[in-house]
Amino acid sequence: MNKKEIKERYEQAKKAYAKIGVDTDGAIEKASSIPLSIHCWQGDNIKGFMHPDETLSGGIQVTGEYPYGARNPKELREDLHQVFSMIPGKKKLNLHAIYADTDDSIDVNEIEPKHFSRWVDFAKEEQIGLDFNPTLFSHPKAASGFTLSSNKKEIRDFWIDHCIRSRKIGEYFGKELNQKSVVNIWIPDGFKDYPIDRLSPRKRLAESLDRIYESDIDESHVLDTVESKLFGIGTEAYTTGSYDFYLSYVLDRNKTICLDLGHFHQTEDVFDKIPSVMVFSDELLLHISRPMRWDSDHVVLMDDVLQRTMETLVRNDLLDRTHLALDFFDGSISPLFAWTIGSRNAQKALLRALLEPVKMLKDMENDGDYNHRLTWTEELKTYPFADVFAYYCLKNDVPYDDAWIKQLDEYEKRNLQERRQ
Ligand code: RNT
Ligand code: ZN
Numbered sequence: 001m002n003k004k005e006i007k008e009r010y011e012q013a014k015k016a017y018a019k020i021g022v023d024t025d026g027a028i029e030k031a032s033s034i035p036l037s038i039h040c041w042q043g044d045n046i047k048g049f050m051h052p053d054e055t056l057s058g059g060i061q062v063t064g065e066y067p068y069g070a071r072n073p074k075e076l077r078e079d080l081h082q083v084f085s086m087i088p089g090k091k092k093l094n095l096h097a098i099y100a101d102t103d104d105s106i107d108v109n110e111i112e113p114k115h116f117s118r119w120v121d122f123a124k125e126e127q128i129g130l131d132f133n134p135t136l137f138s139h140p141k142a143a144s145g146f147t148l149s150s151n152k153k154e155i156r157d158f159w160i161d162h163c164i165r166s167r168k169i170g171e172y173f174g175k176e177l178n179q180k181s182v183v184n185i186w187i188p189d190g191f192k193d194y195p196i197d198r199l200s201p202r203k204r205l206a207e208s209l210d211r212i213y214e215s216d217i218d219e220s221h222v223l224d225t226v227e228s229k230l231f232g233i234g235t236e237a238y239t240t241g242s243y244d245f246y247l248s249y250v251l252d253r254n255k256t257i258c259l260d261l262g263h264f265h266q267t268e269d270v271f272d273k274i275p276s277v278m279v280f281s282d283e284l285l286l287h288i289s290r291p292m293r294w295d296s297d298h299v300v301l302m303d304d305v306l307q308r309t310m311e312t313l314v315r316n317d318l319l320d321r322t323h324l325a326l327d328f329f330d331g332s333i334s335p336l337f338a339w340t341i342g343s344r345n346a347q348k349a350l351l352r353a354l355l356e357p358v359k360m361l362k363d364m365e366n367d368g369d370y371n372h373r374l375t376w377t378e379e380l381k382t383y384p385f386a387d388v389f390a391y392y393c394l395k396n397d398v399p400y401d402d403a404w405i406k407q408l409d410e411y412e413k414r415n416l417q418e419r420r421q
Contacts, residue, residue, distance in 0.1 A: 001390075006400055010391035013384035020357045020376075027354035028392045030319070036346055037092040037131050037182070037325035038083070040099055042339050043076045044069045045331045048098025048135065050108065058137025058188030059232020060297070064332025068416050073101035075419070077122050082411050083336055084126060086404045087343040088396035089350075092129040094182075094325055095119060097166055098138065108135060108162045113172035120176045130173040131182040131325065134159075134166035142188065148208035149189045149201040149240040159187075160208050164215040167222060174221025182285055182323050184258050185209070186227040190235025201240040206249060213253065223323070225285040226250060227258035230265065232295065251280055260287035260327060261305065262295040271309040275316050284318070287327035288346055297328045300342040302349055310353035315361075324350075336408050351392055352385050 001009075014024045041048075045062040049072065056062060070076035076099070084091055097108055100115040123130050136147040136159055144150065147159040163185060170183035189201065213224060228243040243264070250257045257277060261270050277284060288306065290298040300306060313319045326346060330338045357376070364373040393400035399407065 001401055003394060006387075006390050006394050009384070009387040013387040013391075016384055017355060017388070021360055022355055022357050024355065024388050027351060028388065028395065030354050031347065031351045031392060032089050032396065034319055034324065034350065035090040035092045035129060036087070036343060036350075037094040037129075037323065038080070038087070038339065038343060039094045039326050039328075040076060040080070041096055042326075042329050042342075043079050043335050044071070045335075046096070046098075046138070046329060048096060048138070049073060050098040050100055050106070050135075051138070054138045054140075056138050057142060059190075059234050060137070060188075060295075060329075061233060062297075062329045062331040064330060066332055066334060068412065068419060069335055071419065073099070073118065075415075078415075079336055080122075081126065082408070083339045083343070084128070086340045086398055086408070087347065088393045088398050089347050090128075091126075092131055092179075092325075093119070093123060093126075094131040094133065096133045097135040097162070097169075108139060109158055109165070111162070111165050111169065113169050116169055116172070120173065123173075123177055129177050129179040129181065131184070131323075132166055132170045132173060133184050133186065134163045136162070136185075136187045145191075145234065146189045146201070146240075147187045148185075149187070149205040151200070151204070156204065156208050160211050163208075163212040167212065167215060167217050167224070170222040171217040175218070180221060180223050182223045182225055182325070184225045184227055184285060184325075185212075186229070186258070187241050188232055188235065189241060190232065190239035191237050192234050194237045198238060202245050205240050205245070209249065209255075210253070213255065223256055223283060223285070225256040225258040225323075227260055227263070227285075227287065229260070229263040229295070247277070256281065256283045256285060258285035258287060260289055260295075261309065262287075262289040262291035262297060262327075266291060266293065269308070271305070271312040274309070274312050274318060274322070278316070278318050278321065283321050283323065285323045285325060287325055288342075289327045297330075299328050299330050299333070299338045300326065300345050302345040306345065306349045307352065310349040311356065314350075314353040314356065315358050334408070334412060336412060340404060340408060347392075348385075348389055351389055355383070355385060355388060356380060 017024050101118040102115040141158050150156050170181040173181035226246045228246040229239050290300050292298050390400040
């Protein structure tokens with residue numbers, strides 16, 4: 001399809017949506033303004049550049065033998081640049097501490113803003129913001145399975161120091177790029193089998209977090225978030241950083257919770273936690289992931305879970321208070337395809353949610369007219385959403401149809417040969 005056809009189709013779709021009171025131009029504008037934080041770690045299966053020979057630990061796993069991936073910061077940036085040009089809308093890049101780009105040989109307790117200056121240059125070129133994560137896994141000091149909640153002071157101190165340094169880096173990102181950097185703490189701590197003492201690790205975690213957040217930074221540049229988890233491989237019986245723990249912590253200490261779609265029982269509706277949390281919290285970080293039977297971090301699909309999550313944010317007017325971040329890693333397919341599929345899906349679901357006649361549906365609900373509420377949510381499923389998405393891509397100067405597949409194939413063919421040498 002050529003550009004003219006895309007525009008014509010859009011005009012038709014616009015009319016169809018206008019009939020039910022939906023402003024498609026407004027929806028596109030809104031979708032374009034919501035940043036999506038794209039995770040760097042899909043690019044190299046969470047190896048990072050600090051100690052790439054360390055095996056991934058902390059109960060998360062990347063499986064697959066796809067023979068491709070960035071081997072250094074330069075290649076990762078090249079890949080990200082390519083991927084960004086396939087994704088409509090506003091973007092941020094989400095970095096982990098182990099992605100420091102420096103010629104010095106440093107450990108995680110030595111990171112400083114200067115080790116990330118090349119990432120800041122890249123972000124400026126790409127006109128995007130940066131988010132940050134301390135890396136509390138894949139490290140000898142995390143080998144016991146405990147970090148901030150360890151019963152050894154020396155281990156806790158090491159990781160507290162790392163997290164304090166991470167906030168400094170977030171502050172640097174925020175200042176340099178003129179937009180808040182989300183600094184998210186996730187720890188792998190937990191027990192494989194039933195612990196006797198379920199309380200002390202959590203008390204230690206609260207104390208460690210307090211020490212981290214006491215450290216002096218300009219908080220206007222950073223949003224501090226903590227990510228809960230139900231279990232991991234090797235921590236099936238108990239995680240110190242459970243949802244109840246962190247939700248209580250953030251509400252008491254005025255911090256922000258991170259909900260990862262894969263970190264709950266598989267039968268739980270994670271999207272329904274959002275409005276509950278937001279009655280009491282100003283902001284929220286969402287890790288958009290896809291669990292399959294466990295926290296498997298599959299590439300995000302445009303499925304019911306994602307759609308309901310986006311609908312919940314739009315229908316309840318929570319988009320502007322929510323930070324959207326991707327979190328998946330599949331080593332069995334191309335990282336570039338994984339990124340692009342997942343990111344475009346997040347954008348599709350977001351735009352589709354913005355194309356609902358929310359007021360009309362709410363009025364029906366308030367009037368007790370459940371016949372029409374159900375009828376319309378079903379009717380909307382066959383509305384010409386695809387034509388609006390194509391136009392959204394066109395406006396953002398990214399591929400509006402399946403042309404991106406060929407572009408990525410060619411990019412891979414060019415680079416794969418070189419990287420296999
Ligand atoms: C792990 C968490 C965490 C990580 C990243 C790499 O279960 O989801 O967000 O995926 O920090
Ligand atoms: Zn996560």
